[in-house]
Structures are given as structure tokens and as C-alpha cells.
Amino acid sequence: MDSTKIPLDLILEKMAEDAEKAQKRVTKASEILQGQLHYEIALTPYEIVYEEDRVKVKHYFRNENAENKLNVPLLVVYALINRETMLDLQPDRSVVKTFLEGGIDLYMIDWGYPTRKDHFLTIDDHVNGYMNNIVDFIRKRHNVPQINLMGICMGGTFSIMYSALHPDKIKNLITTVTPSSFNTDRGLLHVWMKDVDVDRMIKTFGNIPGDLMNLGFLLLNPARLMVDKYISFMDNMDNKDFVENFVRMERWIFDSPDVPGETFRQFIEDCYKKNLLIKSRMYLGGKRIDLKKLSMPLLNFFGEYDHLVPPQACNQLSKAVGSKDVEDVCLETGHIGIYVSSKFQKLFAPKIVQWLKERDKEEIVTQTKLSDVRKKSAKNGVSKVKRVRHADDSRAGSTLNSSTLRER
Amino acid sequence: MADEDKQSPLKEVPFFPWLTVAADMWLNLIKATPSNPDTSVMTQTAVQSRFTRQLDTNLNLLKSFSRMMSEPESASAAANSLSAMPEILMKMAKSGFEAAMQIQNHLVEKAGKIGKRTEAYNFENLDQEVFKAFSDIYEKEFSQYFKIPPLGLTRFYQERFNEMLDKYNVFETMLAEFFSVLYLPLEKSFKVFQEKLKQMAEEGNLPKEAKESYTIWIKILEGHYISLFRSKEYTDTLHRTLNTLEDFIIVRNRMLEDFLQMLPVVTQKEMEELYKEFHVLKKRVKELEKQLNISPNTLTVIK
Numbered sequence: 105m106d107s108t109k110i111p112l113d114l115i116l117e118k119m120a121e122d123a124e125k126a127q128k129r130v131t132k133a134s135e136i137l138q139g140q141l142h143y144e145i146a147l148t149p150y151e152i153v154y155e156e157d158r159v160k161v162k163h164y165f166r167n168e169n170a171e172n173k174l175n176v177p178l179l180v181v182y183a184l185i186n187r188e189t190m191l192d193l194q195p196d197r198s199v200v201k202t203f204l205e206g207g208i209d210l211y212m213i214d215w216g217y218p219t220r221k222d223h224f225l226t227i228d229d230h231v232n233g234y235m236n237n238i239v240d241f242i243r244k245r246h247n248v249p250q251i252n253l254m255g256i257c258m259g260g261t262f263s264i265m266y267s268a269l270h271p272d273k274i275k276n277l278i279t280t281v282t283p284s285s286f287n288t289d290r291g292l293l294h295v296w297m298k299d300v301d302v303d304r305m306i307k308t309f310g311n312i313p314g315d316l317m318n319l320g321f322l323l324l325n326p327a328r329l330m331v332d333k334y335i336s337f338m339d340n341m342d343n344k345d346f347v348e349n350f351v352r353m354e355r356w357i358f359d360s361p362d363v364p365g366e367t368f369r370q371f372i373e374d375c376y377k378k379n380l381l382i383k384s385r386m387y388l389g390g391k392r393i394d395l396k397k398l399s400m401p402l403l404n405f406f407g408e409y410d411h412l413v414p415p416q417a418c419n420q421l422s423k424a425v426g427s428k429d430v431e432d433v434c435l436e437t438g439h440i441g442i443y444v445s446s447k448f449q450k451l452f453a454p455k456i457v458q459w460l461k462e463r464d465k466e467e468i469v470t471q472t473k474l475s476d477v478r479k480k481s482a483k484n485g486v487s488k489v490k491r492v493r494h495a496d497d498s499r500a501g502s503t504l505n506s507s508t509l510r511e512r
Numbered sequence: 513m514a515d516e517d518k519q520s521p522l523k524e525v526p527f528f529p530w531l532t533v534a535a536d537m538w539l540n541l542i543k544a545t546p547s548n549p550d551t552s553v554m555t556q557t558a559v560q561s562r563f564t565r566q567l568d569t570n571l572n573l574l575k576s577f578s579r580m581m582s583e584p585e586s587a588s589a590a591a592n593s594l595s596a597m598p599e600i601l602m603k604m605a606k607s608g609f610e611a612a613m614q615i616q617n618h619l620v621e622k623a624g625k626i627g628k629r630t631e632a633y634n635f636e637n638l639d640q641e642v643f644k645a646f647s648d649i650y651e652k653e654f655s656q657y658f659k660i661p662p663l664g665l666t667r668f669y670q671e672r673f674n675e676m677l678d679k680y681n682v683f684e685t686m687l688a689e690f691f692s693v694l695y696l697p698l699e700k701s702f703k704v705f706q707e708k709l710k711q712m713a714e715e716g717n718l719p720k721e722a723k724e725s726y727t728i729w730i731k732i733l734e735g736h737y738i739s740l741f742r743s744k745e746y747t748d749t750l751h752r753t754l755n756t757l758e759d760f761i762i763v764r765n766r767m768l769e770d771f772l773q774m775l776p777v778v779t780q781k782e783m784e785e786l787y788k789e790f791h792v793l794k795k796r797v798k799e800l801e802k803q804l805n806i807s808p809n810t811l812t813v814i815k
């Protein structure tokens with residue numbers, strides 16, 4: 105080994121510099137951590153307009169002065185895992201705020217915290233029970249035959265089920281990081297869930313504890329989620345904004361309600377193990393979920409680097425549904441980055457607003473009319489399936505501009 | 513045999529005649545106790561009389577035992593057993609010591625393999641022999657004690673308590689194995705990192721900042737974890753750990769139910785039954801509400 109090649113003097117000098125910087129950082133961090141920090145989440149005002157058992161519906165106050173206000177209200181269905189507060193995590197990164205500023209009349213389901221008494225609740229109870237009652241409530245409140253529906257992750261899967269079972273009530277469907285095809289080995293969850301003894305889990309826990317699931321999510325990438333994340337916090341703890349946002353994210357990520365046992369059982373057995381949904385062979389309340397009946401326009405978002413719901417679990421939907429107006433949007437980010445990354449704040453929510461606006465003026469078509477339209481489209485060979493890919497500039501190190509959007 | 517009797521050390525000790533004399537003395541003393549004819553103390557006398565009779569029986573038993581032991585054959589047998597005692601104790605200690613040594617040797621042998629397990633980024637055929645050996649030892653040497661069928665009135669409670677201890681031990685063993693598997697990428701990442709640094713040093717590209725070194729290491733670690741998590745060995749270990757945890761929780765809950773039943777509180781089992789009934793009833797009410805066109809929104813009722 106040639107020892108003259110190692111710049112020992114430079115390394116030592118750098119170490120001394122680092123030690124000095126660390127000293128300053130710790131002093132400032134101490135002041136910040138002991139000072140007044142604001143890390144509240146979900147601050148956008150709303151009112152509770154619907155309550156059934158543990159389930160509530162939030163109605164946000166939109167900007168009534170916004171131009172081109174949408175006529176059709178939007179209902180957002182979050183997953184049963186974690187909380188819907190993620191869409192309103194911090195004031196400058198809020199999907200909720202962007203929707204309201206874009207003129208959307210926004211409703212959001214708060215699934216609450218299931219207790220042991222909820223452990224017999226099935227997917228059917230959630231989809232054909234709570235969701236259907238809420239959709240009916242909003243339709244009645246606005247006096248409209250159809251509403252827009254947006255689902256997130258597992259909430260997206262519920263939304264697919266609902267839209268296929270009740271297509272007359274949904275005008276447009278937006279699915280984001282939504283698993284619909286489970287037969288992939290790209291995501292570790294898909295690998296691990298294949299052999300899990302779900303009956304024994306339900307017998308043991310009743311509801312699946314949120315903490316247990318969180319531990320599972322941490323174990324998906326311990327190097328990043330249990331080591332690197334906190335090293336990054338130490339590196340930036342002299343930055344008040346960073347600390348506040350970091351704590352906001354921690355508050356959200358560990359706020360995990362338990363998942364009702366019977367719902368979990370069916371989700372694992374029918375979806376993860378048997379992959380019935382994408383094959384249109386899944387049943388809810390005795391009714392088959394036929395994806396060909398999902399006939400409304402569909403906008404399907406997913407993350408290229410999503411380790412929980414990989415693109416392969418999301419991108420099969422557009423081929424399986426009956427709708428002819430389908431758009432797949434692949435964003436070069438992870439599962440949560442779509443909603444909270446500063447880069448995608450300018451892409452994700454504005455894209456939804458725009459997409460809904462384009463379809464807001466369209467006549468609400470009934471199933472009979474829709475089948476006529478489909479027949480005509482098929483005759484003319486018209487099928488509007490678009491696939492778009494949006495790059496994450498943070499990876500490329502460039503600023504956001506239109507050149508980062510490219511067709512697949 | 514006769515010679516042996518003569519040589520017996522017990523024959524020299526006047527132990528058995530002393531026993532006979534002592535028993536005789538107590539018997540005479542009891543017989544000498546005057547009986548009380550007073551009817552006012554009838555109950556007390558009856559008790560005394562029962563006590564005397566019992567003592568009498570016991571002393572007679574002692575006396576006949578001492579008589580039997582005074583026989584030359586019995587005395588010889590007793591003497592032989594006493595002289596064989598050290599040998600028996602030695603044998604017991606030896607067998608216990610040998611078992612302990614065997615376990616230790618087994619562990620040392622298996623533990624020696626820890627460092628030689630797998631190559632970098634390769635998590636197939638993990639050598640988890642040390643944990644398997646420990647599980648086997650536990651199963652063969654200890655677990656059986658918790659499985660001895662308890663007897664008597666409290667047998668079911670005792671059985672559940674033993675089962676809980678057993679399942680807890682199995683879970684602890686499995687958890688140790690799981691943590692050991694989780695630790696492997698860390699161990700390997702340091703090894704690969706050191707090799708990488710050596711290579712960089714040789715090329716004169718040694719990182720000048722600690723952050724740079726850290727970034728290299730965390731990428732190596734992440735890669736190792738991804739490789740591990742995709743291996744069948746990891747998935748199997750994860751599921752086995754989860755299964756043993758669930759086994760433990762199930763039997764722990766069963767045991768706690770035993771305690772709760774003694775207290776004036778409801779048990780989980782009872783609550784589960786209630787929840788089930790509640791769930792079914794609620795569904796029926798909601799169905800009826802739907803038929804009557806009543807919204808399930810509780811806020812409309814409040815307003």
C-alpha cells in the first residue's frame with residue numbers, strides 16, 4: 105500500500121472542522137429544542153358533517169372566491185393504516201389546501217380508532233356500509249347524482265371496490281398509490297404477506313395493532329428508517345423549520361390506529377394471497393366486484409420508488425377496468441413522497457384539480473348512456489388510455505420545469 | 513451374608529434397642545394418664561382420648577418398626593444402603609455433570625460457527641445451527657418439565673401457567689434468533705465497508721469527510737438488508753418469530769382469564785361474545801333503518 109497517497113493532513117483538518125461545526129450545531133439545536141416549536145398537523149379548518157360509529161366525515165371550507173369552482177364534490181378515502189392527516193401535514197405542503205384553492209368542495213373520511221368491538225367489521229361493512237352511506241349523504245347534501253372519489257393506498261383499493269359495485273354514484277375516480285394487483289414480488293409486503301398465518305394473528309390480537317404494523321414498515325428498510333433518518337435529524341437539528349417538519353412527520357407516522365381484524369383477514373386472504381380483485385373474482389356482501397363495471401374516468405397515480413406498493417401492484421388496474429378514459433401517472437418518488445415532497449406539491453394535487461376540472465363540465469352520464477358511449481367508442485376504435493411519467497427533480501438535482509414531464 | 517452381618521457397624525450401635533425402650537416408655541406414660549369422669553368436661557376428654565389413641569397407635573407402629581429393624585437382615589440392609597449412599601450421590605452428580613458438559617460442548621461447537629456464516633450480500637443457507645441447537649436442548653432438557661401433567665383440583669390452572677412459561681421461553685429463543693439474523697447485515701456491512709476503504713486507500717481516494725464515509729456505509733447496509741429481506745431464510749424466521757409470539761400471547765391471555773375469573777370483572781372472552789352480539793344487532797338495526805329511509809348519520813339526530 106502506498107501510504108503517500110492518503111491525505112492524512114487533509115483528513116485530520118476536516119475532522120477538526122467537523123468537530124467545531126458539531127459543537128456549534130449542538131449549541132444551536134439545544135436552543136431550538138428548548139424553545140417554542142410548532143409541530144401541529146392538520147390545521148386547515150373543517151367541520152364534521154357526518155358521524156357513524158367511529159367514522160366521521162370532515163368537510164373543508166373551500167375558497168368560495170376561486171375561479172372555476174368545481175360543481176361536483178370530492179370525497180377522499182384514506183387507508184385504515186395511519187391517518188388522513190398526512191394530506192394536511194404542514195401549512196406549505198398541504199394537498200388539502202391545494203384542493204381548496206383549486207375550487208374543490210372537499211370531503212374526507214376520518215376512519216377513527218377501531219377498538220375491540222370493531223374487530224368483526226369486514227371490508228363489506230366499510231365499503232358497502234360506511235362508504236356507501238357517506239356517498240349517499242354527500243349526494244343528498246349537494247343534490248347531485250354522482251360525486252368524485254379519490255382513494256389513498258388501501259383506501260384506494262376500497263374506492264375501486266366501491267366504484268365497481270356502485271358505478272352510478274361515482275363520476276370520476278382517482279386512485280393514488282393503490283394496490284390492485286397483489287401478485288408481485290417487487291414489494292416486500294407482498295412477499296411477506298404470502299405466508300403469514302392471518303387466522304392466528306386475528307385469534308391473537310383481535311384487531312391488528314398499529315404498532316405491530318409500524319414495526320413491520322420500519323423493518324422494510326431499517327437502514328434508512330431506523331438509522332439514516334435520525335442521523336439526518338442530528339445533522340439538521342440546528343434548523344428550526346427542519347426540526348418542526350421532522351416532528352410533524354414523526355407524529356403522523358406513529359399515529360397508527362389498529363386495523364379491524366376481519367377486514368385485515370379478508371384483505372390478506374383475498375387480495376395479497378389469492379389476488380382476486382384484479383381478476384374480478386372478489387366478493388363483497390355476496391356481490392362480485394367486476395372491474396369491467398368500473399366505467400367512470402380513472403386517474404391512477406403511483407410511485408416509481410414505492411417500496412410498500414410497487415408500481416407493478418398499481419399499473420395493472422388501467423387494463424382491467426371497463427373505463428375508456430384512463431390515465432396512469434408514475435411519479436419518480438416513494439409511497440409518501442407523492443403527498444409530502446416539496447417537489448410533488450407542484451405536480452400531484454394541481455394535476456388532480458386540473459383533471460377534475462376538465463371533466464367537471466361533462467354531462468353526468470347514467471349507466472345506460474355510458475354503455476352507449478362505450479359501444480360508440482369501441483366502434484370508432486377510441487380508447488383514451490394515457491401513461492405519463494413524472495421525474496423527481498430532487499434525484500436529478502435540477503429545478504422543476506416542464507421538461508421533467510415526459511410521456512412513457 | 514453372616515460375615516457381613518458381623519462386620520456391620522450398625523450392629524455395634526445400640527440404636528434399635530434404644531428405640532424400643534423409648535416407645536415403651538411413652539406407651540406406659542400414656543396408659544398412666546388418669547381418665548376424667550366429669551361429664552362437664554366430656555368434650556375435652558373425648559378430644560384427649562382421641563389424641564391418646566392416635567399417639568398410642570403411632571408409638572406401637574414405631575415400636576414394631578424398631579423391632580423389625582433389630583432383625584439382623586433388616587439392619588444389614590440398612591447398613592448396606594447407608595454405605596452405598598456416597599456412591600449413589602457420586603453417580604447422580606456424574607450424570608448431571610456429563611449432561612451439562614454435553615450441552616456446553618454442543619453450544620461451544622455451534623457458537624464457533626457464528627463468524628463463518630455467509631458471504632457478503634448472500635443470505636441463503638444461513639447457519640442458524642446455534643439457535644437450532646439451543647431450541648433442541650430446550651425442547652429435550654427443559655420443556656418436558658413444563659409438560660408434566662399436573663394433578664388435583666388446580667390441575668387446569670397449573671397446566672395453563674406451565675404452558676405460558678414454556679411458550680414464553682420458546683418465544684425468547686426465537687426472538688434471539690430473529691435479532692441475530694437482523695444483526696447479520698450490520699456485521700457484513702462493516703466487513704464490506706472495511707474492504708472498500710482499503711481499496712480506496714490503495715487508490716488514494718480515501719473519503720476526506722466523515723459524512724462521505726457514512727454515505728458509503730449506509731448504502732452498503734441498505735443493500736445487505738434488501739438482500740436479507742428477500743431471502744427465504746429471513747421470511748421463515750420472521751414468520752416463526754411471529755408464530756411463537758402469537759402462541760405466547762394466546763396462552764398468556766388464557767392464564768390471565770383464570771385470574772380475572774376470580775375477580776368481579778368481565779373477561780375478554782365474555783366481552784368478545786358481547787361484541788359479536790352487538791355487531792350482529794347493529795347490522796340488523798342499520799338494515800331496518802335503510803328500509804325506513806333513516807340516515808345512519810348520528811349528527812342529524814343531534815341537530
